[in-house]
Amino acid sequence: MKRKMRILVTGGAGFLGSHLSEYLLKQGHEVAVMDNLLTGRLKNLATLFGNPKFLFIKQDVTQFIHIPGRLDAVLHFASPASPIDYANYPIPTLKVGALGTHKALGLAKEKKAVFMLASTSEVYGDPKVNPQPESYWGNVNPIGPRGVYDEAKRFAEAMAMAYHRVHKIPVRIVRIFNTYGPRMNPTDGRAVPNFASQALKGRPISVYGRGAQTRSLCYVSDLIDGIYRLLMSDVQTPVNVGNPNEISVLELAQLIKKIARSRSRIVFKPLPQDDPQVRRPDISLAKKHLGWSPKVSLEDGLRRTLKYFKEGL
Ligand code: UDP
Numbered sequence: 001m002k003r004k005m006r007i008l009v010t011g012g013a014g015f016l017g018s019h020l021s022e023y024l025l026k027q028g029h030e031v032a033v034m035d036n037l038l039t040g041r042l043k044n045l046a047t048l049f050g051n052p053k054f055l056f057i058k059q060d061v062t063q064f065i066h067i068p069g070r071l072d073a074v075l076h077f078a079s080p081a082s083p084i085d086y087a088n089y090p091i092p093t094l095k096v097g098a099l100g101t102h103k104a105l106g107l108a109k110e111k112k113a114v115f116m117l118a119s120t121s122e123v124y125g126d127p128k129v130n131p132q133p134e135s136y137w138g139n140v141n142p143i144g145p146r147g148v149y150d151e152a153k154r155f156a157e158a159m160a161m162a163y164h165r166v167h168k169i170p171v172r173i174v175r176i177f178n179t180y181g182p183r184m185n186p187t188d189g190r191a192v193p194n195f196a197s198q199a200l201k202g203r204p205i206s207v208y209g210r211g212a213q214t215r216s217l218c219y220v221s222d223l224i225d226g227i228y229r230l231l232m233s234d235v236q237t238p239v240n241v242g243n244p245n246e247i248s249v250l251e252l253a254q255l256i257k258k259i260a261r262s263r264s265r266i267v268f269k270p271l272p273q274d275d276p277q278v279r280r281p282d283i284s285l286a287k288k289h290l291g292w293s294p295k296v297s298l299e300d301g302l303r304r305t306l307k308y309f310k311e312g313l
Contacts, residue, residue, distance in 0.1 A: 005029045006029070007024055007030065021054070032067060077118040079118070081120075133284070178279065180220065180305055196306055205257060207269065213271075219294070226294075
C-alpha cells in the first residue's frame with residue numbers, strides 16, 4: 001500500500017464513514033466522500049469541508065459511479081446500519097449492499113484500487129456459537145426484518161470475494177461489531193443513542209425483552225484504528241473488528257444511567273423479532289495479523305459519548 005493514497009469512502013457522511021474519512025485525512029491521504037444523505041448527515045463532515053484534500057460528492061452509490069483521476073482504494077461504507085433505519089428503508093438497504101457493492105467493485109476494478117467492504121457481525125445472525133470466529137457461517141433468517149441488512153451484507157461479501165477471485169482485485173472485508181461514540185444519530189434507535197438520550201432527558205430507559213441479550217461494544221476510535229490496520233495489511237479474508245467485552249443490555253442501560261447521573265426509570269418493552277441473543281467477537285485474527293486490540297474502556301467511551309449527546313440536546 002502506498003503511503004499517500006487517494007481514497008473514496010462511500011457512506012462517508014455516516015457515523016463510521018465520517019470518523020474514517022477524518023482519520024484518513026490525518027494520515028495524509030486524499031479523501032473523496034460519496035453519500036446520498038439518506039441516513040448520513042452533512043454535519044458529521046463539518047470539520048472536513050475546506051480541507052483541500054477533501055471532496056464531497058452527493059450521489060447514490062447504487063447508480064453508475066464515476067470519479068475523475070486516480071484512486072488507490074475504494075472503501076464501501078454506505079448503508080443504513082441501525083435496525084430502525086433498515087426497517088424504515090428495507091429496499092435501499094438491499095440495493096446499497098447488492099447493487100452499490102457491485103458498482104463500488106466495478107470502480108475499484110477500473111482504477112486498479114484496493115476494495116474494502118464494511119461488513120458486519122449481522123452476517124452471523126442470531127449466533128449459535130459465542131464468541132463468533134470468522135469461520136462461523138452464521139444463523140440468519142433471510143425473510144425476517146433484519147434479513148434485508150444481513151443478506152445484503154452476506155451478498156456483498158460473496159461479491160467481493162468473487163471479484164477478488166475472478167478479477168484479482170485486492171479486497172479487505174471488515175466485520176464490524178457494535179460500535180458507539182460521538183456522531184451517532186440520536187434518533188437511529190440503537191441501544192446507546194436511545195439509552196443516552198433517555199437518561200439525559202430523564203425519560204424512561206427502554207430495555208427490550210428482559211435485557212438479558214448481550215452485546216460487546218467497541219469505542220469508535222478503536223474501531224477506526226482496526227479498520228486502518230486492516231486496510232494497510234494484506235489480509236484478503238474477513239476479519240472481525242470489535243471489542244470482546246460482553247455485557248447484557250440491562251447492564252448497559254444501568255451503566256449509562258449511572259454515568260449520566262440520571263434518575264430515569266428502566267422500563268421493559270417487547271423484544272424485536274430475530275434480535276440476536278448473544279454477540280461477541282473472537283478477535284484472535286485481528287490480534288495476530290493486525291496487532292490490534294481495543295484500548296478504550298466502556299466507561300470512558302460512554303462518558304465521551306454522553307458528552308456529545310448532551311451538547312446536542
Ligand atoms: N435495545 C434496547 N432498547 C433500545 C434499543 C435497543 O433494549 O431502546 C436492545 C436491542 O433489542 C438489542 C440491543 O439493545 O438487543 C442492541 O440493539 P442495537 O439496535 O443497538 O443494535 P443491534 O446490535 O441489535 O444491531
